[in-house]
Amino acid sequence: MAEHTRFEKLVADAKKNIRKISPQDAAAKSQSGEAVIVDVREKNEWDEEHIPNATHLSRGTIELDIEEKVPDLNALIICHCGGGGRSALAAESLQKMGYKNMRSMAGGFKAWKAAGLPTTK
Numbered sequence: 001m002a003e004h005t006r007f008e009k010l011v012a013d014a015k016k017n018i019r020k021i022s023p024q025d026a027a028a029k030s031q032s033g034e035a036v037i038v039d040v041r042e043k044n045e046w047d048e049e050h051i052p053n054a055t056h057l058s059r060g061t062i063e064l065d066i067e068e069k070v071p072d073l074n075a076l077i078i079c080h081c082g083g084g085g086r087s088a089l090a091a092e093s094l095q096k097m098g099y100k101n102m103r104s105m106a107g108g109f110k111a112w113k114a115a116g117l118p119t120t121k
Contacts, residue, residue, distance in 0.1 A: 011085040014092040021103040023112040026078045030054075035076040038062070038069075040090045041109070045082065051112060052120045059086045063093055073098050080105035080112070 021029075029035035030053060037054040039046055046056045057065050059081070070077055077099060079087035084107055091102040105112070113119060 014088040018091040020106040023115045076101040078103045083108040
């Protein structure tokens with residue numbers, strides 16, 4: 001298996017600059033309408049299975065598309081990916097764009113599923 005030490009360092013640095021949220025808290029905030037969950041995984045990952053009512057904006061295009069999908073800079077946006085790395089990078093990037101209430105879901109989609117939270121295809 002290839003080493004990903006540069007990526008891991010980038011993610012570790014991003015995690016120092018962002019706030020995390022548990023899958024359970026993310027689910028509660030989404031269900032109450034307080035938050036937008038943004039799935040930053042690739043389209044094939046999204047198509048396989050995803051969080052109900054989440055918005056798909058892949059990591060590769062999120063900065064281009066976020067303003068159209070979530071124009072409110074004060075909105076609570078919870079990014080998630082498969083395990084937490086890509087969402088940390090996305091959350092940090094959106095903070096740099098002026099979004100004030102960014103969160104990265106701790107553990108990503110794997111943690112969501114492990115918590116027994118609902119998914120859809």
